[in-house]
Amino acid sequence: MADVNNSLAGSWVTDEEETKKILKERALRLAKEPEVPIESVSSLEVLSFMLAGERYAIEARFVVETMPLRVLTPLPGVPAFILGIANVRGRILSVMDLKKFFDLPENGLTDLHKLIVIRYGDLEVGIVADSLLGIRAIPQDSLQPSLPTLTGIREKYLAGLTDEGTIVLQVDKILADERILVNDEG
Structure with a gap:
């Protein structure tokens, strides 16, 4: 031994x-x-937020800024999902409630709500979120196209669903919706 x-x-x-x-x-x-080809790991940088108890996200490239929702001036004669207008650093923006737009349950507005200023082309709009969760990267190949539980209007604007259930929306499709543009002729 x-x-x-x-x-x-x-x-x-x-x-x-x-x-x-x-x-x-x-x-x-x-x-x-690491020997991983960069092309195969493309990711989507998104801003995640809460709406009616569900996690949503939009591409960060559309986000101009976020801030607390302070002063909101209601407007008559606009669709119900347009809450009014807000003065954001001298710019007058329409403020949109995605909960009303998607027919989600709503609890009213508080000073805890956040305003997400988004821009697509020449159109700049504020959308209301219950709370902000932050910016993160999502691998594009991990997005699922849809779920049977997501029907109706939300499915029309869906970019995909993450593994943990975040609903990624297409801002360009939302802002291109004909109901967003108010025609004052007539």
């Missing part, structure tokens, strides 16, 4: 030069970039 222990102990002992060589090889292996 003593012979086995001595032979094993001797096999683990290396000289200082060999130890440096091994450590350098390990460091080089660990310092290498």
Whole structure:
């Protein structure tokens, strides 16, 4: 038994030069970039927020800014999902309630609600969120196209669903909806 222990102990002992060589090889292996093609890992940067107890997200490239919803001036003669207008740093913006737009349950507005200013082309609009969850990246290949539980108007504007159930919306389709543009002729 003593012979086995001595032979094993001797096999683990290396000289200082060999130890440096091994450590350098390990460091080089660990310092290498992962070999994943960049094209195959495209991700979508989104702003996540809450609406009626559900998580929603929109592409961050459409978001101009976010802020607390402070002063809102109601407007007569507009669709129910247009809550009114707000002055945002000197710009007068229409404020849209996605809960009314998507026929979701609503609890009224409080000073805890957030305003998300979005822009698509020349159109800039504020949308109301119950709360903001933050910006994150979602791998595009992880988005599911739809679920049978998402029917009606929300499905029309759906970009996809994440694995954890976040509903990713298409801002360009929402802002291109004919109900958004108010025609004052007539």
